[in-house]
Amino acid sequence: EVQLVESGGGLVQPGGSLRLSCAASGFTVSINYVTWVRHVPGKGLEWVSVIYNTGSTYYADSVKGRFTVSRDNSKNTVYLQMNSLRADDTALYYCARDFYDSNGNYLYAFDVWGQGAMVTVSS
Amino acid sequence: QSALTQPASVSGSPGQSITISCTGTTSDVGTYKYVSWYQQHPGRAPKLMIYEVSNRPSGVSNRFSGSKSGNTASLTISGLQAEDEADYYCSSHRSGVGLVFGGGTKLTVL
Secondary structure, three states: OOEEEEEOOEEEOOOOOEEEEEEEEOOOHHHOOEEEEEEOOOOOEEEEEEEOOOOOEEEOOOOOOOEEEEEEHHHOEEEEEEOOOOHHHOEEEEEEEEEEOOOOOEEEEEEEEOOOEEEEEOO | OOOEEOOOEEEEOOOOOEEEEEEOOOOOOOOOOOEEEEEEOOOOOOEEEEEOOOEOOOOOOOOEEEEEEOOEEEEEEOOOOHHHOEEEEEEEEEOOOEEEEEOOEEEEEO
């Protein structure tokens, strides 16, 4: 079964750090794009970051310089290191697999999602 | 404020059709074919319902359809069913940014 499982969420003080994990099964993260999306309670979804199969990484302006996405191919896991956390980073963080067509073209869509990891930044 | 504009709520009776709009700009919806729609039930992860404006992934009911005109994309659900009650989000590729989402629309089946 193709699935993603996030872990590592929790309560952290402003200025603190947290690392989220996204463990994949049923597919290989190293040959896929994996994206992080967050959902602020009562608000919409926000794209956060992506790691390409090449290892290239990209970030939303709101997290650039504070968040780092990486992966461990041996564990088939993607990570999101979050530093200098702020109250407005409080959200449910999802990892998701990017969706490709039959020709391997990236479609800016996500066909597999994890269950989410809640991050609360508060003193 | 979300990058793409969606109505906060829509409603319809079982069997009816409803349409949810998603308005962007020439930097996203108006230029790119990469518009997607997601369904999210409470406590569940989003589910991809439409990609590339009007394509349905395998397993998604043909009651769901998508379209686009200018800077506005639309999701239409025909033959409304109780199980369709959920939040719906649109997304689009945006030049220089990556991906942007709408604020979400709560669909109520009366």
